[in-house]
Amino acid sequence: MNPLCGRCNRVVYPTEKVNCLDKYWHKGCFSCETCKMTLNMKNYKGFEKRPYCNAHYPKTNFTCVADTPENLRLKQQSKMQSHVLYKEEFEKNKGKGYSVVSDTPEMQRIKKTQDHISNIKYHEEFEKSRMGGGEAHPHQPQQPSNTPSAAYQPSAAPQNYHYEPAPEPVREPVREPVRQAAAAPPPASSGGKRYRAVYDYTAADEDEVSFVDGDVIVDVQQIDEGWMYGRVERTGQQGMLPANYVEAV
Template sequence: MSKKCAKCEKTVYPTEELKCLDKFWHKACFKCEVCNMTLNMKNYKGYNKIPYCNVHYPTTSFTAVADTPENQRIKQNTKVQSNVQYHSEFEKQKGAYTQVADTPDMLRHQQNTKNISLIEYHRNFEESKSQFTCVTDTPVMKTQLTNTKNVSLIEYHKDFEKSKSKYTQVADSPEIQKYLQNTKNISLIQYQKDFTDSKGSCYQVPDTVEMLTHRRNTENVSRIKYHADFEKMKGKKLTVVDDPETMRIKQNTAIQSQVEYHKVKDQLNEMEIRRPDREAREGPARPQPGKISNYEPETNTGGTPYSMRNSQARVVYDSNIGKGDPEPPRGYQAPPPQSYQPPPQQSYQPPPPQPAMPPPSEGMVCKALYDYTSADVDEVSFQEDDLIIQCQPIDEGWMEGTVKRTGQRGMLPSNYVEPVN
């Protein structure tokens, strides 16, 4: 059956066919009913299945009439049927979703909606600022608030337990990899720039509680590591070659030791040397008178009679001996007797006694409540009723101490022991 044009009633072939307003038209016959302007599918307007242009499109008018009971009943039935149909379709589509790609127009519309929402929110917030309406919570409202809070906590914990230890790994797309690489490069560039700008400058910030705790933990861990290495190296000797610096230090130490020793010796010698000076200030000691017999005249074996006469000495007889001692010649003065002074002797001073070393303090002493077996190399094992000495708390739950029975030192749980002193 051939198709007829609605305008010229001639056969319409597929190449020039135009289907619109439930009729078939030639493309050249699809014209405005009033001005005969050629129309297309974009600029036509249909009225009673007749095409019109925008200018000659007939305007519609309405006549207000009173709703009769029949019209009201029909309107109510239509509304009910519409609600039933809507809910029926809603229940069918519940849980089903259709994902479509966001077009640029949709993205622009979403962004505009978001901006408008923020503007409206901030405008309402500024208008309602400092305006409050206080109402009393009724028992029903309090009950509702408590139930909502409980339900929220239960729902949160239920979802949290379900999603615990569940992860979804997705592959990085090329865009994400490029973004990560760019972010890494920008971070490195910014870091180098900030490092160059801040080189040589210092910033002082107050120590927070977390920084003080971290510093104290670091110091305790360092002390534990030091004592562990010290216990391992105890009793071991390391022989190293004396370099010139070490030999110079040894030589200086020996010289200083000799100087200190000779300083005491020179002080004693100086005290002995000062003694004759004191005697010189007080005056020479009176010599003891000697005997005339100690002085014998020179024997003159020859010469003139005058010299022999002058050289003759008078003889003084001693009643004790019965023998005369020659008298010294006139004008002769006997020299004072020389007093012999022995060389000063160095007095030996014993070194002062070394004070006795006090017994090492045991510090904080704890008693083991249970048996404990070490789980790591830096821990110690002990048995029940063992004494732990020199205990030092490290952090919450752990401390460091030495087992008095075995002499081993390391970390141990603080809840396994109780303090004694």
């Protein structure tokens, strides 16, 4: 027995039957509930087992929840639980140190620069302390108290080394590969084949030739996989042309 249509409640025959949304529809009855636009299986959207188009598909809106005492209590309880979990995670991870930073070339350069700066500052402070009256440097061990000051030899003081940061390596500009223009047609020949243009092409260089879809190119000579050399039969111009813009005839 043939089923009934979900919209007009009439018998749906197999030749015009559309099975969708757990119902059977006539092809003409399967339309949007709002604008009555006829739909198909690719552009419909179902809502409560009713078809809608993309523009009139019902959008669900969220309802506002009142701040009742029960809701406030649950909110406060959830907040306390989140604080407890955060404290537990903090206690577990405390003392584990920081994450390891990847040793990239940029990080190595920054680390090397910082080492040079720290060495320069160290020797500047040491020079100031030595010139200022023999004040002990925080990084230099002090002499014992039973050693007389006259025994101190200035020549025994460490030499003053001056460190200069290593120069940055000179980076050469990256050169893009340039297509070399053919001074003369290469010897490789296509054996007298004729080619027909399948796209329009506008010459981008002096040694290239322009053509439109349908032009016939003769005297074609293959240069490489991407370029050919030939003559446009319509205009008589010769030059290089892209091989993927033409096809053999």
